Amino acid sequence: MQIFTEDYHENKTINNTFIYTDSLKQIIDNEPTITQYTSRLEYFSLASSENLTKGSVIIGIDPEGENKVTELKKWVSEGNYLNKDDDGLLVAIDLANYLNVGVGDSIVLYGQGFHGVMAAGIYPVRGILKFPSPELNKQFIYMPLKSCQRLFSADNRLTSIVLMIEDNYQLSRAMRHMKGKIKSPFMVRSWEELQPELVQMIDGDKAGGLFMKTLLYIIITFGILGTILMMVSERKRELGVMIAIGMQRFTLSKILLAETFFIGLIGAVSGLIVSFPLVYYYHLNPYPLTGDAAKTMIDMGIEPFMYFSIQPDIFYVQAFVVLIITMAIAIYPVIKSFTLKLTTALRG
């Protein structure tokens, strides 16, 4: 979640920034659900190299704190990460390529600062950032907070404080606490509130997942049903012979039940054996996401990847569901062993 001023929420300009006060710091420090936090000053500016210019998003960060919250450091593909008193920049890769600059080259930043003061400066590129999402690679420039504040003539001012809680499940509790304490002109917003589209997307994703799951279960049910129907109809004659020569129908039904159970068990186990390596591969190599969702996730310090869980209970549950389906279907051979007509079975 993030803290910023109400005005900034309405209109994201450098004039709606705030000064980080001790009382604010105390509130944050006293909230036990918050494990990390970092300050940011974020604004637009033109970035120029020798003869190329492009609008970009300048983000002033506390290098150490930012890395704790969003793990920014791991996207550095060339050069070095920033340190606190640095006067350099981290430039996203596509932007760097567009401006035709590399590590060691300089970039001129040119724009408007606090209260309309002109903002300009020349900065060396310390490192290149390569995010997994192309959108992010086009526009971002990171610089240390101090030098950013100087650029925009906004000493000690921030646009936002980013707070991190360890566990997303604690989000609503943390939000309740913080909303009670953060008073006007400040406000606190969770990522869910900041990105309703993302929440919608996640909900849609969950609903889609549920739909797919239901569909799969239906397919599985018919698959197993088909197998069992075939098994019984192909063996009608054999079953008829067994009853004719003296096997009790009850005994036969137990045998068929056990057989169906083993078919289900073999199916479930082989399903696990086949699916586990696949899931494990994607667990080790998460599937990258793109678009706005990816940007929001990076902003929030979440890596923009689709993760594959290898939590055992997911596998157990699926295997168990398949077994349950099989056992429900197993009622068919049981019924059949009680109703099989010998004369027809033996003729067939």
Add this chain to the structure above:
Amino acid sequence: MNVIEIKNLTKIYNSSEVQVKAVNGISIDFKEGEFTAVVGPSGSGKTTFLNMLGGLDRPTSGDVIIGGVNIWQLSSRKLIDFRKNNIGFVFQSYNLIPVLTAGENVEFIMQLQGKPRKERDIRTKELLEAVGIGERIKARPSKLSGGQQQRVAVARALASKPEFILADEPTANLDSTSTTSLLELMSQMNKKYNTTFIFATHDQRVMDKARRIVTIEDGKILSDEYFDRD
């Protein structure tokens, strides 16, 4: 001594408007050790008759009394047990259990009867040798010829030491050499164990071996003749 007494046995099928009297009031007795062929044209009611006799198909009316037991008055569980202990079956074809070996097929019915393992092993060997395929004891039915499968079926029918063996067209799917040797075998078994055999058949070679021939037509007995063989 009468093994089987049949009184006024009738089976009526009510299929779409037409009533078919597949078996129409048959009364007949079979004695211990008989070797009988039930013959008649196709659709005359041989299969229906044998099925009612063997406790597989419930008569519309009439009684089947085997060793003093009126079998169609038994509960369905008791009837299955009765079949297990008193009646051997040889069906037209494919009546062995495909996943079991020849030996296991013969042993299966003794297992159902709860016979001890040792007795089962000895009797399985003895019977398979008696029917001439002792060396194929471990073969599955699909690896055996039709004639060999029927021999195993005869061995299985004998395994439970039944009062009598019912065989519906046992030779219908066999070539003439296999037919002759299967008949020879059944006749031997009939003498050796004094087991009563009742066949339904079209096969002239089977009739030539039978010592009693019951001819059925339109669900009724047309003739009942005894022959001296040997």
